[in-house]
Amino acid sequence: MDTRELLLIVHILGAFMISGGALSATTLGIYAGNATSTHTIRMAADLQHKLEYILIIPGALIAIVFGSFLILDSDFIGFGDAWVSASFVLWFVAMGLGTGVMSPHAKRIRARADQLIADGVAESAELQAEYATPRIKAIGMVLTLLLVVFAYLMVAKPGG
Helix, strand or coil, X not given: CCHXXXXXXXXXXXXXXXXXXXXXXXXXXXXXXXXXXXXHHHHHHHHHHHHHHXXXXXXXXXXXXXXXXXXXXXXXXXXXXXHHHHHXXXXXXXXXXXXXXXXXXXXXXXXXXHHHHHCCCCECHHHHHHHCCHHHHHHHXXXXXXXXXXXXXXXXXXXX
16 A cells, blocks of 8 residues: 555545534434424534534544645645635635534533523423524535535546
């Protein structure tokens, strides 16, 4: 196995970590988005937050670092290639939405659910509505779509 193959394997493993974590978080969001149980919503928000810090962020860092090394190791791919530039821009967009919007939202929901549970509230339509706001659903859909766009860019390499 040469250096390029090793870099590619680790880059792809980072992408698997992102995909696994993001798709799991999305599934939890869909499941808990229809629930009114404070315990269910709290569990989903807690797991989503953990998935971000255990799989998604580490996977994203691995993917971008080893993807960059792949570019540096290549004689025919450069940072100025359209698909590479688009990937970097979208990576920053995805990280911004994930860490700047989705993760703080999950933390707020978890804290609110903890308050409700401590107060003995087992069901809360208000918490459910706060958990599954149209804004959060839209951002979740954008992040899921970005996974598809990343896969397209990595495989098709348009403009490259």
